[in-house]
Every structure is written in structure tokens, then in C-alpha cells.
Amino acid sequence: MSLEDTLRTLREEASREITAAANLEEIEKVRLSYLGKKGSLTKALKGMKDLPPEERPVIGSLANEIRDEITGKLEDARAQLELQKMNEQLESEVIDVTLPGRKVRKGASHVLTQIREELEDLFIGMGYQVIEGPEMEEDNYNFERMNLPKNHPARDMQDTFYITEDTLLRTHTSPVQARTMDVHDFSKGPLKMISPGKVYRRDDDDATHSHQFQQIEGLVVDKNITMADLKGTLQIFAKKMFGEDREIRLRPSFFPFTEPSVEVDVSCFKCGGQGCNVCKQTGWIEILGAGVVHPNVLEMSGVDSDVYSGFAFGLGLERIAMLKYGVDDIRHFYQNDQRFLEQFKVRR
Numbered sequence: 001m002s003l004e005d006t007l008r009t010l011r012e013e014a015s016r017e018i019t020a021a022a023n024l025e026e027i028e029k030v031r032l033s034y035l036g037k038k039g040s041l042t043k044a045l046k047g048m049k050d051l052p053p054e055e056r057p058v059i060g061s062l063a064n065e066i067r068d069e070i071t072g073k074l075e076d077a078r079a080q081l082e083l084q085k086m087n088e089q090l091e092s093e094v095i096d097v098t099l100p101g102r103k104v105r106k107g108a109s110h111v112l113t114q115i116r117e118e119l120e121d122l123f124i125g126m127g128y129q130v131i132e133g134p135e136m137e138e139d140n141y142n143f144e145r146m147n148l149p150k151n152h153p154a155r156d157m158q159d160t161f162y163i164t165e166d167t168l169l170r171t172h173t174s175p176v177q178a179r180t181m182d183v184h185d186f187s188k189g190p191l192k193m194i195s196p197g198k199v200y201r202r203d204d205d206d207a208t209h210s211h212q213f214q215q216i217e218g219l220v221v222d223k224n225i226t227m228a229d230l231k232g233t234l235q236i237f238a239k240k241m242f243g244e245d246r247e248i249r250l251r252p253s254f255f256p257f258t259e260p261s262v263e264v265d266v267s268c269f270k271c272g273g274q275g276c277n278v279c280k281q282t283g284w285i286e287i288l289g290a291g292v293v294h295p296n297v298l299e300m301s302g303v304d305s306d307v308y309s310g311f312a313f314g315l316g317l318e319r320i321a322m323l324k325y326g327v328d329d330i331r332h333f334y335q336n337d338q339r340f341l342e343q344f345k346v347r348r
């Protein structure tokens with residue numbers, strides 16, 4: 001077969017094979033079989049050198065024409081197949097935007113967290129700092145520095161989880177008082193702080209006891225702080241927590257770290273003071289312990305008790321929550337029963 005015939009045959013075969021190619025891989029195969037290094041068209045062109053010189057220009061231009069034609073057809077077919085492939089993909093990945101979305105279940109803060117944050121906001125608004133202390137505490141801070149020397153009978157009031165002889169899980173947030181006074185620079189102004197956090201007691205869990213619960217400690221130290229400042233502050237707290245009509249009253253009590261010490265009651269928010277089952281017919285509900293900071297506690301932090309005085313208070317978060325929402329068992333707060341928790345879900 002003459003070279004010219006070979007070229008014309010290749011042109012027709014190539015054209016047919018390109019049309020028949022069903023995908024990009026096949027197109028690539030066709031390209032290689034004609035235009036690749038060992039392709040049939042490439043081979044045929046090598047035969048040019050054997051032609052008599054006068055035939056070369058004619059056959060040469062025919063060869064170029066055929067190569068350009070095949071190249072062009074391959075490109076067209078490739079573009080066509082790429083478009084087809086993209087369309088198929090778009091079709092298979094189609095999204096129905098009218099379908100309803102999957103429901104995302106949102107978390108919410110725990111009722112105790114809500115109350116803690118509410119109280120933090122209240123006290124921050126009155127110029128207090130929020131300061132946290134360690135849950136694993138030194139015996140020294142938990143007891144000695146709170147005016148409870150070793151063998152002091154009042155240590156029995158709190159059954160303690162000891163870790164070593166000198167370290168324990170704190171039984172109250174009061175040690176943060178000493179830690180804060182230790183580092184406060186009184187030349188720069190008064191100390192006003194609250195300290196929320198977990199505390200631990202070796203109690204058997206029941207409706208009113210938990211081996212782990214939360215407290216908020218409060219401490220104000222400055223010149224001329226008196227019981228009147230304490231009472232005014234707690235009045236604001238009680239109204240905020242239990243309603244604007246609430247009153248408080250102070251009853252004498254004992255804590256080693258305060259002198260005088262008081263137990264603070266709030267007028268019953270259910271009956272308003274008439275007497276009911278919530279206040280056990282007394283009209284009053286005990287909400288926290290407080291007092292004027294004992295001079296020993298100030299002095300042990302290097303604070304001159306002739307110049308400075310302070311008040312302190314400590315409250316149990318669970319107790320406040322139980323009173324506020326009528327919860328009758330402290331264990332509800334820790335059992336993570338959705339039916340209980342969802343009652344306090346607030347949408348923000």
C-alpha cells in the first residue's frame with residue numbers, strides 16, 4: 001500500500017475509533033495508538049524519508065492535515081466526554097434543598113451552673129472578683145488557717161476525705177479566704193471576692209446529703225467593715241435569688257472563722273411568712289452561714305486586725321437550688337436524668 005493510501009486508511013480508522021470511544025480512558029487509548037511514540041500515524045510519518053523527494057511536499061502536507069484532523073477530533077471528543085462526565089456527577093450528587101434538615105440536639109447549662117452564673121453576675125456587679133481555689137487542699141488552709149487548730153472539736157463538724165496527713169479534699173470553700181488574703185495588696189484597695197467551687201464530705205448520700213457538692217464563699221475585707229455591711233449585702237442577694245419581697249434575719253450561731261457568727265434566714269417565699277410546709281410553719285428558711293471575720297484569720301494572713309475588718313459568708317449551691325425550685329432530693333442534680341434537667345433548660 002502506498003504511503004498515501006496508508007495515511008487515508010488511518011484517517012478513516014481513527015475517525016471511526018474516536019466516534020466509538022465511550023469514555024476518557026478509551027479516548028486516551030485511541031490517541032496513543034495513533035499519535036503516541038509507537039502510534040501507527042507516527043510510524044507512517046517515519047516512512048516519509050523513503051519517498052522520492054518530489055513526492056514529499058504533497059504527501060507531507062497531506063500527513064500534516066491528517067494529524068491535525070485526528071488531533072482536533074480527539075480534543076473535541078475529549079471535551080464532549082468531560083462535559084458528559086461532569087453532568088453525570090452533578091446529577092448523581094443532586095441535593096434536594098426542600099428536604100427537612102436533621103435536628104441538632106442542643107446542650108444547655110446545668111441548673112447549678114445557671115444559679116452559680118447568676119450569683120457571679122450579681123456579685124461582679126457589686127465590684128467583687130471571682131477567685132477559684134484548689135479542690136485538693138492543704139490541711140493547713142482548710143482548717144488551721146480557718147482558726148481550726150488540730151484537735152479542735154469543731155473539726156468533727158466536717159468529715160473529711162484525707163489524701164495524706166497534710167492534704168485533703170477541701171470540706172468547704174472557706175480556705176480560699178486565706179489564700180486570697182495572703183496575696184491581696186491592701187494598699188491598692190479593699191478585698192471583695194466570691195469563690196465558687198466543689199467541696200467534699202465523707203457523708204453517706206441521701207436526700208439532703210452528698211459526698212460532693214458546691215459552695216460559694218464570699219469575703220470582703222477593708223477598713224470599717226461591719227455586720228451592717230454583711231446584712232445589706234445578703235439582703236440584695238436574697239431578693240435577687242428568691243424575689244423582691246423577701247426579707248432576711250440573722251440568728252446567732254458559731255463558726256470558728258467568724259466572730260460573731262450568724263445563720264441567715266430568708267422569709268418564706270411560698271407563704272410569705274405565714275407558715276407553711278416549706279418553712280416548717282416558721283415563716284423563715286435557713287439559707288447560709290456568715291459572720292464577721294475572726295481577727296485570728298486576718299492576722300494569720302498578715303492583715304492587721306486593728307486596722308482592717310471583714311465579713312464572710314458561705315452558701316451551698318444545691319440548697320439554694322432546692323429551695324428556689326422545690327427540689328426534694330439533692331441526688332437529682334447528679335443523676336443526669338433528662339426529665340429532671342430539661343425542666344431547667346433555658347433557650348438563649
Ligand code: DAH
Nearest residue numbers: 172174289290291312313314
Ligand atoms: N464554711 C462553712 C461550711 O462549710 C460555711 C460558712 C459559714 C462560710 C460562715 C463562711 C462563714 O464564710 O462566715 O459550713
